[in-house]
Amino acid sequence: xxxxxxxxxxxxxxxxxxxxxxxxxxxxxxxxxxxxxxxxxxxxxxxxxxxxxxxxxxxxxxxxxxxxxxxxxxxxxxxxxxxxxxxxxxxxxxxxxxxxxxxxxxxxxxxxxxxxxxxxxxxxxxxxxxxxxxxxxxxxxxxxxxxxxxxxxxxxxxxxxxxxxxxxxxxxxxxxxxxxxxxxxxxxxxxxxxxxxxxxxxxxxxxxxxxxxxxxxxxxxxxxxxxxxxxxxxxxxxxxxxxxxxxxxxxxxxxxxxxxxxxxxx
Amino acid sequence: xxxxxxxxxxxxxxxxxxxxxxxxxxxxxxxxxxxxxxxxxxxxxxxxxxxxxxxxxxxxxxxxxxxxxxxxxxxxxxxxxxxxxxxxxxxxxxxxxxxxxxxxxxxxxxxxxxxxxxxxxxxxxxxxxxxxxxxxxxxxxxxxxxxxxxxxxxxxxxxxxxxxxxxxxxxxxxxxxxxxxxxxxxxxxxxxxxxxxxxxxxxxxxxxxxxxxxxxxxxxxxxxxxxxxxxxxxxxxxxxxxxxxxxxxxxxxxxxxxxxxxxxxxxxxxxxxxxxxxxxxxxxxxxxxxxxxxxxxxxxxxxxxxxxx
Numbered sequence: 029x030x031x032x033x034x035x036x037x038x039x040x041x042x043x044x045x046x047x048x049x050x051x052x053x054x055x056x057x058x059x060x061x062x063x064x065x066x067x068x069x070x071x072x073x074x075x076x077x078x079x080x081x082x083x084x085x086x087x088x089x090x091x092x093x094x095x096x097x098x099x100x101x102x103x104x105x106x107x108x109x110x111x112x113x114x115x116x117x118x119x120x121x122x123x124x125x126x127x128x129x130x131x132x133x134x135x136x137x138x139x140x141x142x143x144x145x146x147x148x149x150x151x152x153x154x155x156x157x158x159x160x161x162x163x164x165x166x167x168x169x170x171x172x173x174x175x176x177x178x179x180x181x182x183x184x185x186x187x188x189x190x191x192x193x194x195x196x197x198x199x200x201x202x203x204x205x206x207x208x209x210x211x212x213x214x215x216x217x218x219x220x221x222x223x224x225x226x227x228x229x230x231x232x233x234x235x236x237x238x239x240x241x242x243x244x245x246x247x248x249x250x251x252x253x254x255x256x257x258x259x260x261x262x263x264x265x266x267x268x269x270x271x272x273x274x275x276x277x278x279x280x281x282x283x284x285x286x287x288x289x290x291x292x293x294x
Numbered sequence: 295x296x297x298x299x300x301x302x303x304x305x306x307x308x309x310x311x312x313x314x315x316x317x318x319x320x321x322x323x324x325x326x327x328x329x330x331x332x333x334x335x336x337x338x339x340x341x342x343x344x345x346x347x348x349x350x351x352x353x354x355x356x357x358x359x360x361x362x363x364x365x366x367x368x369x370x371x372x373x374x375x376x377x378x379x380x381x382x383x384x385x386x387x388x389x390x391x392x393x394x395x396x397x398x399x400x401x402x403x404x405x406x407x408x409x410x411x412x413x414x415x416x417x418x419x420x421x422x423x424x425x426x427x428x429x430x431x432x433x434x435x436x437x438x439x440x441x442x443x444x445x446x447x448x449x450x451x452x453x454x455x456x457x458x459x460x461x462x463x464x465x466x467x468x469x470x471x472x473x474x475x476x477x478x479x480x481x482x483x484x485x486x487x488x489x490x491x492x493x494x495x496x497x498x499x500x501x502x503x504x505x506x507x508x509x510x511x512x513x514x515x516x517x518x519x520x521x522x523x524x525x526x527x528x529x530x531x532x533x534x535x536x537x538x539x540x541x542x543x544x545x546x547x548x549x550x551x552x553x554x555x556x557x558x559x560x561x562x563x564x565x566x567x568x569x570x571x572x573x574x575x576x577x578x579x580x581x582x583x584x585x586x587x588x589x590x591x592x593x594x595x596x597x598x599x600x601x602x603x
Contacts, residue, residue, distance in 0.1 A: 046394035053386035126377030
């Protein structure tokens with residue numbers, strides 16, 4: 029019952045520790061990462077295996093467009109949703125159950141809580157994302173090696189593409205966290221997530237030329253594709269600027285979360 | 295100590311709390327009583343800095359809650375026992391809350407014991423009964439060993455043994471000099487736990503007084519008299535200084551005289567009495583009397599629903 033003073037670093041450590049316990053103590057975290065890993069590695073294997081099987085009958089233009097790195101990441105579309113869900117759940121589950129009130133009563137500095145969630149979920153997602161990315165790459169190259177189509181990490185652009193794929197998954201967690209904080213509802217936030225990563229590129233892709241590319245290069249997953257692909261597609265940004273666009277999505281999502289979190293009643 | 299000053303909270307056009315002021319003092323259990331929708335939960339959320347007041351302010355230990363560093367050491371609260379993560383174990387749930395205030399695993403084990411949850415500490419909260427969730431919420435409130443504790447409807451869903459436990463816990467916490475603030479919509483529950491009452495209705499203060507005083511203010515004790523010669527008896531009772539009100543069913547509600555005086559008076563005049571019943575308003579009736587003008591929704595009941603107690 030005595031007043032306790034704590035320095036700012038200690039308080040940051042407090043919320044980080046709390047969020048780490050929350051993330052590691054629910055099964056959904058492990059389940060989501062497992063689904064992401066199986067989807068990324070599995071689909072990547074199927075696509076690269078198909079490449080190797082059909083290589084002999086492929087046209088010259090198809091062979092020229094063949095990208096051994098990008099093809100091994102064909103399963104990223106499903107993995108990105110799983111990581112998005114991880115980010116969404118990190119905060120929406122607290123709003124849905126009402127636990128957010130306990131959280132904010134224990135830590136009234138709400139932006140510190142958002143920052144801690146972003147740091148903990150982000151670091152775990154980055155580690156898991158990179159792990160999945162490397163596993164996906166090596167599995168894909170193993171499948172391609174049947175036709176000697178495989179590349180190594182030493183191949184120009186290959187390591188950059190693998191690292192970018194892992195980073196993209198972490199960005200999806202941050203985007204999910206931002207959407208979860210703004211929408212406060214699991215199903216709603218995941219729907220919005222699907223909108224951002226699937227619906228938006230589909231709609232943009234249907235726009236008349238050249239608007240499909242002019243706008244499309246700013247969408248998060250088309251930008252991410254340029255960071256992973258060996259050669260950027262015509263009209264799109266190169267890997268460097270595309271990487272900044274992908275990172276900007278994470279920054280905007282977390283900033284939005286920080287903005288709304290102090291402006292609404294819990 | 296909790297202070298609430300001229301607190302107003304509006305949600306759109308709806309006024310949940312309307313210029314509410316009160317102080318909750320340490321060393322006793324203070325009941326926070328009001329019909330459903332009176333603004334109790336809103337007031338508690340504002341005290342905890344969860345909802346921003348439209349006007350006015352609230353402090354805990356003299357400071358706005360949001361300014362507290364490691365606030366669980368200053369105040370603990372149970373707002374909604376159902377607000378727990380189903381997928382986490384009881385221990386992990388408490389460890390996460392504790393960590394945010396620099397509280398370690400040893401204290402978590404202590405409060406699990408205090409709440410009688412030792413045996414289920416490693417079980418996921420999803421399978422808990424409401425009563426077990428209430429205990430878990432109380433354990434969470436106690437983590438920081440705080441001088442101020444707030445509980446919103448804590449006995450809901452508890453079995454009789456749990457209710458008994460919680461009453462004893464509140465009293466012992468108050469006896470240690472802590473400020474205990476407990477909301478309820480049930481006067482009968484408050485009567486068994488609280489020494490002091492803050493009663494609100496439609497977001498306004500209705501009463502802020504020791505519980506006995508609230509009961510006295512809110513009730514009019516009388517004696518029901520029935521007699522075949524009711525008219526004559528009414529006149530005699532009035533002459534003797536009693537106040538007589540005729541009830542719809544022919545009975546007489548008498549105040550100012552006790553049952554013995556009424557009985558003797560009737561005997562002196564040879565008047566037969568068919569009923570002579572002292573009636574005391576129950577706590578529940580005192581409460582309803584207090585808040586009758588301020589309930590949002592109430593059923594239309596027959597004019598006289600008071601029962602002899």
